[in-house]
Each structure stands twice: as structure tokens, then as C-alpha cells.
Amino acid sequence: xxxxxxxxGSPKWFYGISARLMPWFWVAAAVLIAVGSVxxxxxxPADYQQGNSFRIIYVHVPAAFLAQSIFVSxxxxxxxxxxxxxxxADMAAAMMAPLGAAMTxxxxxxxxxxxxxxxxxxxxxxxxxxSMLILLFLYLGVIALRGAFTSRDSASRAASVLxxxxxxxxxxxxxxxxxxxxxxxxxSFTITSRPAMPTEMWLPLLIMVLGFYSFFIALxxxxxxxEILRRESSKxxxxxxxxxxx
Amino acid sequence: MTPKRKQKLxxxxxxxxxxxxxxxxxxxxxxxxxxxxxxxxxxxxxxxxFERSIRAGGVVKEGSVARNPDSLDVEFTxxxxxxxxxxxxxxxxxxxxxxxxxxxVVGELQQDGWLKADEVLARHxxxxxxxxxxxxxxxxxxxxxxxxxxxAEVGKRLESEQRPDDALxxxx
Numbered sequence: 001x002x003x004x005x006x007x008x009g010s011p012k013w014f015y016g017i018s019a020r021l022m023p024w025f026w027v028a029a030a031v032l033i034a035v036g037s038v039x040x041x042x043x044x045p046a047d048y049q050q051g052n053s054f055r056i057i058y059v060h061v062p063a064a065f066l067a068q069s070i071f072v073s074x075x076x077x078x079x080x081x082x083x084x085x086x087x088x089a090d091m092a093a094a095m096m097a098p099l100g101a102a103m104t105x106x107x108x109x110x111x112x113x114x115x116x117x118x119x120x121x122x123x124x125x126x127x128x129x130x131s132m133l134i135l136l137f138l139y140l141g142v143i144a145l146r147g148a149f150t151s152r153d154s155a156s157r158a159a160s161v162l163x164x165x166x167x168x169x170x171x172x173x174x175x176x177x178x179x180x181x182x183x184x185x186x187x188s189f190t191i192t193s194r195p196a197m198p199t200e201m202w203l204p205l206l207i208m209v210l211g212f213y214s215f216f217i218a219l220x221x222x223x224x225x226x227e228i229l230r231r232e233s234s235k236x237x238x239x240x241x242x243x244x245x246x
Numbered sequence: 247m248t249p250k251r252k253q254k255l256x257x258x259x260x261x262x263x264x265x266x267x268x269x270x271x272x273x274x275x276x277x278x279x280x281x282x283x284x285x286x287x288x289x290x291x292x293x294x295x296f297e298r299s300i301r302a303g304g305v306v307k308e309g310s311v312a313r314n315p316d317s318l319d320v321e322f323t324x325x326x327x328x329x330x331x332x333x334x335x336x337x338x339x340x341x342x343x344x345x346x347x348x349x350x351v352v353g354e355l356q357q358d359g360w361l362k363a364d365e366v367l368a369r370h371x372x373x374x375x376x377x378x379x380x381x382x383x384x385x386x387x388x389x390x391x392x393x394x395x396x397x398a399e400v401g402k403r404l405e406s407e408q409r410p411d412d413a414l415x416x417x418x
Contacts, residue, residue: 045376045377046376046377047374047375047376047377048375048376048377049342049370049375050342050370054374057374079255079258082254082258083251083254083255083258084251117340117341118340118341118342118368118370119340119342119367119368119369119370120339120340120365120366120367120368121365121367124282124350124367125282126282127280127281127282161261164258164261164262165261165262165265167262168262168265168266168269172269172273179277180277180280180281180282181281181282181283181285181303182282183282183350183367183369185369185370185371185372186371186372187372188372188373188374196372196373196374197373197374197375198374198375198376200376201374201376
């Protein structure tokens with residue numbers, strides 16, 4: 001198992017395998033998001049109470065899922081980098097952060113837009129909304145830390161530590177609606193239990209969630225590949241690759 | 247794993263668990279402030295301050311909404327199926343406001359036990375339903391029964407949530 005991690009940790013090997021995997025995830029992302037958004041926005045039935053404004057769920061929920069998953073991935077990559085000194089993990093973590101921040105922002109923004117007609121307010125300092133805002137700040141902190149050091153190694157360590165400690169916020173976000181009284185409702189859509197909506201509403205949501213995840217994987221592979229080329233530009237295999245391309 | 251890596255892993259795990267404990271204790275100490283609203287049970291128990299802006303939350307009691315036809319004044323009862331709280335409000339209610347709906351009201355608790363609301367927010371639950379299904383349920387006469395089942399469930403949940411706090415107060 002350890003040898004597999006080290007193999008995956010070799011930038012050259014990762015560069016090769018990701019080239020083969022990436023197109024599949026791009027295709028999956030394009031198809032799933034196209035099908036999911038058309039189905040969800042045009043064909044799924046409206047909600048009996050909220051009418052059409054409930055359709056924001058098809059963006060809001062996948063974005064919120066990704067926002068949290070990306071942070072956990074960053075923390076795991078941080079541990080792998082700190083313990084096993086695997087540089088690819090750090091590169092991937094660095095490349096994930098802006099997408100995570102964007103997803104957090106989309107979740108907060110779409111939630112606020114939905115909140116105006118549904119709750120009667122666009123913002124409330126309840127536990128779910130506040131912990132999600134903290135997640136956005138954590139992402140911005142990770143991105144800023146990476147830019148704040150002249151030495152890349154110090155920047156990577158600092159960002160990894162912040163990601164590892166910041167991951168404590170994730171269970172707080174997830175369980176905030178159960179632990180405290182909040183304005184935000186409990187989860188309608190979880191992996192573990194029956195969804196609180198009929199199949200014709202739930203299936204497009206599942207497709208959108210899978211599509212968002214494929215998009216995240218494809219984008220991270222692509223950005224990590226270019227980061228590998230950038231950081232390893234002095235290595236022989238990269239120079240040989242550049243010669244071949246020419 | 248080399249001993250050095252193992253040591254590093256333990257340092258990281260230790261650091262993260264210490265941070266988690268610190269955050270956990272802080273949140274536990276602040277739980278009364280993190281809760282967005284007081285439930286009618288807590289207000290009946292005297293936990294909420296009088297004549298200061300507070301938030302109260304619960305479900306609008308069936309058949310309790312009384313509107314004044316000449317103004318925007320409306321009176322209704324917020325309940326958690328254990329205790330009730332009378333609310334007076336003057337203004338525009340959110341679209342989702344109706345009987346049986348979860349709400350959060352912002353306002354001042356008066357000495358004689360009712361709440362003068364400045365703002366009423368609707369709380370959406372986690373259930374989504376197409377209008378046809380809702381209509382079919384209603385036509386089949388399921389809706390009120392459905393509400394009661396839901397009401398009992400919410401009541402039970404609130405009660406079990408309430409118990410640890412009550413025990414704490416008794417200890418104090």
C-alpha cells in the first residue's frame with residue numbers, strides 16, 4: 001500500500017496517469033451537469049410551497065457538498081504532504097483551494113437568494129450560515145498563506161496546517177442544524193438516509209452532485225498537471241517532454 | 247512507515263484533536279448563544295429576558311392566526327407542542343407563512359407573556375413535495391393527520407433536547 005502512495009507521489013507517474021483519467025471526468029462532468037440542470041430546472045416538478053424558487057437546490061446543494069469535500073481533500077492532502085513529503089499532494093491541495101472558495105461562495109450566495117422569498121431575509125447569523133461563512137474565510141486564509149511566504153516549502157507547510165486544523169469546521173457545518181436551533185433546515189439529501197423528496201425531484205439533484213464532483217476531479221487533475229510542469233520545469237523528464245512537444 | 251513519519255503523524259493527530267477539543271468546549275459553553283431562537287418551552291421556563299430584542303421559534307399553531315381586516319396587525323400563537331407563545335405583529339408576513347409552518351419571530355417579550363414582534367421569518371423544513379402530491383394528500387384527507395404525526399415527532403424531539411438543559415438547571 002505504501003509503495004502505491006509513493007508511486008502516486010511521483011510527479012512523472014501522476015502526470016502520465018492523470019492524462020488518461022482526465023478526459024473521462026471532463027466528459028462525465030459535461031454530460032451529468034447538462035442533463036442534471038436541464039432536468040432539474042425545466043422538468044422536475046415545482047415545490048408545493050416554494051414554487052419554482054426551490055430549483056436553486058440544484059446548484060446550492062452540489063456547491064455546498066463540494067465546498068465541504070474540497071476542504072476535507074485539502075486537509076487529507078496536507079497530512080500526506082506533511083507526513084510522507086509527497087509534493088504532488090501539496091500541489092493538488094494548492095490547486096483545489098480556489099475552486100473550494102468559489103463553491104463556498106456559490107453556496108452562500110444561492111442560499112441568500114433563496115432565503116429572500118422563503119425565509120424573508122437573505123442573511124441570519126444562525127449556526128449553519130455562520131459556520132459556512134467561516135469556511136469561506138478559511139479558504140481565503142489558505143490561499144493567502146500560500147502567497148505570503150517567499151519560500152515555497154514554508155508556504156506549503158503553513159497552508160497544510162491551516163487546512164488540517166480548519167477541517168474541524170466541517171463536522172460543525174454538517175451537524176450545526178442538528179445540534180442547535182437554526183433557521184436553516186436539516187439536510188434533505190444525504191447519502192445515508194431516504195431523501196425527503198420524491199424521486200423526480202431527487203434524481204436530477206443526485207446527477208448534479210455527481211456532475212459537480214466529476215468537474216472538481218477533472219479540474220484538479222488539469223490544474224495539478226500544469227502545476228507539476230511549472231514546479232518541475234528544471235527536471236529532465238519535463239525538459240524532454242517539452243522537446244517532444246516541439 | 248518509518249519511525250520519524252509515525253511520529254509526525256502522531257504530532258499532527260494530537261494537534262488536530264487538541265484544537266477540536268478546544269473548539270468543542272467553546273461551542274459547548276456558548277450553546278445558548280449559538281441557538282438562533284428560544285423555543286416556547288424555554289420562554290415559559292423564564293430563560294428569555296423581558297423587553298429586550300430576542301428571537302423565538304416554533305410552529306404557527308393551527309387555527310390561531312387572527313388578522314385585523316383594517317390593518318396589517320396579526321396575532322398568532324407559536325407552539326412547540328409543549329408550550330405556547332402569543333405573538334403580535336404588524337407588517338408584511340413572508341410568503342411561506344401559514345398555520346403549521348415553522349417560523350422565527352424577532353421581537354420583545356412583554357411582562358404579561360406575549361411577544362411584540364418586529365420581524366417574522368418563515369422556516370422551511372427539509373421536506374419537498376410537488377403541488378399535485380400535496381393536493382392529493384389533502385384530497386385524501388391526510389393532511390391534518392400528517393401534521394399531527396409531524397407535530398408529535400417535533401414535540402418529542404424538542405422534549406429530548408430540553409432534558410439535558412433542565413437537568414443542568416436543577417443542578418445549579
